[in-house]
Amino acid sequence: MSRTIRGRAWVVDDYIDTDQIISGKYLRILDYEEMARHALEIPRPGLAEQIRPGDVIVAGRNFGGGSSREEAPRVLQVLGIGCVIAESFARLFYRNAFNIGLPALILRDAHTRFNDGENVTVDVARGEVRLEERGVLLHCEPVPPLMMRLLEAGGAVALYKMRTTERVSKQE
Amino acid sequence: MGKTMAEKIIGSHTEEGEASAGDTVEVSVDLLMVHEVLGARIMPVLDEMEVDHVWDRSRIFVVNDHWAPAPDVRSAEIHRRNREFVRRYGIDHFCDVDCGICHQVLLESGLIRPGDLVIGSDSHSTSYGALGAFSTGLAATDCAIIIATGQTWLRVPETIRIDVEGELSPPLMSKDLILRLIADLGNDGANYRSIEFHGETVERMSVESRVTMCNMAIEAGAKSGLMTPNNAAREWVRSRAEGDVGVEVLPDRDAEYVDTLHYDLESIGLEPYVAAPPSPASGRPVSEFEGIKIDQAFLGSCTNGRLEDLRIAARMMRGKRVHPGARMIVTPASREVYMNALREGIIQTLMEAGAIVTNSTCGACVGGHLGVLGEGEVCISSTNRNFPGRMGHREAQIYLASPATVAASAVRGEITDPREEMTR
Numbered sequence: 110m111s112r113t114i115r116g117r118a119w120v121v122d123d124y125i126d127t128d129q130i131i132s133g134k135y136l137r138i139l140d141y142e143e144m145a146r147h148a149l150e151i152p153r154p155g156l157a158e159q160i161r162p163g164d165v166i167v168a169g170r171n172f173g174g175g176s177s178r179e180e181a182p183r184v185l186q187v188l189g190i191g192c193v194i195a196e197s198f199a200r201l202f203y204r205n206a207f208n209i210g211l212p213a214l215i216l217r218d219a220h221t222r223f224n225d226g227e228n229v230t231v232d233v234a235r236g237e238v239r240l241e242e243r244g245v246l247l248h249c250e251p252v253p254p255l256m257m258r259l260l261e262a263g264g265a266v267a268l269y270k271m272r273t274t275e276r277v278s279k280q281e
Numbered sequence: 282m283g284k285t286m287a288e289k290i291i292g293s294h295t296e297e298g299e300a301s302a303g304d305t306v307e308v309s310v311d312l313l314m315v316h317e318v319l320g321a322r323i324m325p326v327l328d329e330m331e332v333d334h335v336w337d338r339s340r341i342f343v344v345n346d347h348w349a350p351a352p353d354v355r356s357a358e359i360h361r362r363n364r365e366f367v368r369r370y371g372i373d374h375f376c377d378v379d380c381g382i383c384h385q386v387l388l389e390s391g392l393i394r395p396g397d398l399v400i401g402s403d404s405h406s407t408s409y410g411a412l413g414a415f416s417t418g419l420a421a422t423d424c425a426i427i428i429a430t431g432q433t434w435l436r437v438p439e440t441i442r443i444d445v446e447g448e449l450s451p452p453l454m455s456k457d458l459i460l461r462l463i464a465d466l467g468n469d470g471a472n473y474r475s476i477e478f479h480g481e482t483v484e485r486m487s488v489e490s491r492v493t494m495c496n497m498a499i500e501a502g503a504k505s506g507l508m509t510p511n512n513a514a515r516e517w518v519r520s521r522a523e524g525d526v527g528v529e530v531l532p533d534r535d536a537e538y539v540d541t542l543h544y545d546l547e548s549i550g551l552e553p554y555v556a557a558p559p560s561p562a563s564g565r566p567v568s569e570f571e572g573i574k575i576d577q578a579f580l581g582s583c584t585n586g587r588l589e590d591l592r593i594a595a596r597m598m599r600g601k602r603v604h605p606g607a608r609m610i611v612t613p614a615s616r617e618v619y620m621n622a623l624r625e626g627i628i629q630t631l632m633e634a635g636a637i638v639t640n641s642t643c644g645a646c647v648g649g650h651l652g653v654l655g656e657g658e659v660c661i662s663s664t665n666r667n668f669p670g671r672m673g674h675r676e677a678q679i680y681l682a683s684p685a686t687v688a689a690s691a692v693r694g695e696i697t698d699p700r701e702e703m704t705r
């Protein structure tokens with residue numbers, strides 16, 4: 110994935126759990142666009158409306174703790190979020206994000222390094238984040254190979270399809 | 282170097298037959314549990330994958346439990362889709378809205394055995410570690426792939442070993458212990474790791490008490506909570522499983538742990554514990570919260586809605602009344618629990634005390650129905666999560682506690698040390 114992500118950084122605190130990303134009461138909404146309007150409304154009311162494609166969420170420790178709900182990364186992706194950068198991620202959120210093709214980057218002291226709303230450019234494969242106005246370059250932890258494969262394929266479903274076609278053509 | 286329970290169980294489900302912490306491996310799953318996530322999120326992924334088969338209809342367990350019976354049209358639609366899926370693929374194991382909470386009904390089903398590798402579409406799938414199975418929660422996409430192939434990948438976790446010694450006697454419960462452990466670990470203290478619980482206290486516990494602990498392992502971020510089977514667990518499996526009673530897996534003596542913690546309940550002087558909002562890891566002794574007025578006391582959920590939980594509440598409330606300033610809601614974790622509680626007269630005692638007893642469902646725990654909190658309301662709850670908005674309004678306050686503390690607080694209308702109410 111050579112694609113670079115360009116947008117604004119929106120900063121949230123430590124310990125933003127899945128209920129704060131998307132509250133349990135909205136999980137029965139079947140349409141993701143409709144659900145996504147409620148994304149992050151507990152910690153950052155009104156933010157969902159401001160998000161434009163390519164924007165980035167920046168968080169502190171243990172982003173996405175709690176539920177296994179895939180709706181959490183999904184609503185962010187549906188809003189156009191290009192990647193999430195955090196000091197650390199809860200295990201399930203991390204896995205779910207890559208499964209749906211949303212990069213999650215680990216950066217030390219992440220949420221203290223960004224000004225809310227500033228312009229950033231992210232190169233996921235290199236793990237580099239450029240703070241445009243300030244000319245600062247930040248280095249994230251490298252994305253593990255399996256996660257990189259998921260991103261390159263376009264998510265777990267795409268990877269599954271690639272593998273099944275390979276298997277079928279090998280058998281033929 | 283020896284191996285932990287997680288390494289052994291995961292290893293035995295790989296093609297190579299072996300795995301070590303840090304490896305990323307492909308595993309064959311023994312059983313997959315899915316609830317409303319199936320109709321809501323997994324089925325669209327299966328469509329996207331163009332899958333029109335299931336890998337093994339005898340290894341999929343479908344439950345309609347979170348919003349059961351349906352409180353609104355959306356839930357009804359999700360339930361309808363689940364039923365249709367079950368019919369279409371001839372799924373062997375289905376619990377509809379009359380059954381109870383997924384984790385409890387799955388444990389009761391006899392389909393979980395020591396040594397199994399079980400995945401659920403729910404983060405509290407760690408519960409089955411109480412029977413010596415490796416189990417964890419995954420979300421929609423991973424579950425869809427398992428439905429199609431019976432396989433998934435896992436990063437083999439490092440393990441934290443926790444040994445507990447000492448007497449845990451009523452009204453102290455395993456909930457107090459796990460709230461204390463999570464407070465010590467922090468809510469990401471076991472992130473990406475597995476926890477093994479050992480020691481004489483765990484060895485003596487009922488299956489119910491053990492499930493409470495493994496259930497909440499995820500609240501410290503753990504991938505799984507594991508216990509070696511004790512007599513209670515063996516008896517549980519023997520009386521429910523048909524024939525196959527599994528293979529007990531013990532950690533090697535020289536297994537490598539990232540951390541080993543020892544707790545002696547007498548020397549730490551464990552007290553009833555309460556976790557204040559907004560985190561299950563914020564537990565402190567109940568004395569620090571005594572006197573906080575409550576609007577609702579909730580006794581239920583996969584954490585603490587079992588027979589022993591209802592039993593201790595009834596014992597504390599017999600002949601007393603729920604405080605006029607509060608309401609108490611009791612949601613037995615399953616139909617089986619409910620029926621047993623009926624037979625024992627527990628339901629009658631609780632209702633005579635003024636409690637509202639609902640059907641078995643997740644209900645109030647997930648802010649779905651049957652006990653949703655309003656703005657600024659305070660609830661003491663036997664559940665596992667007190668995140669903002671979890672049980673209703675985001676300004677509602679949820680205090681997590683044991684069933685004994687919930688019952689004592691219901692009687693006094695404020696957070697109460699159950700030891701006081703017990704001796705009255």
Ligand code: SF4
Nearest residue numbers: 382582583643646647
């Ligand atoms: S009772 Fe609560 S925690 Fe348990 S499965 Fe239901 S919603 Fe989840």
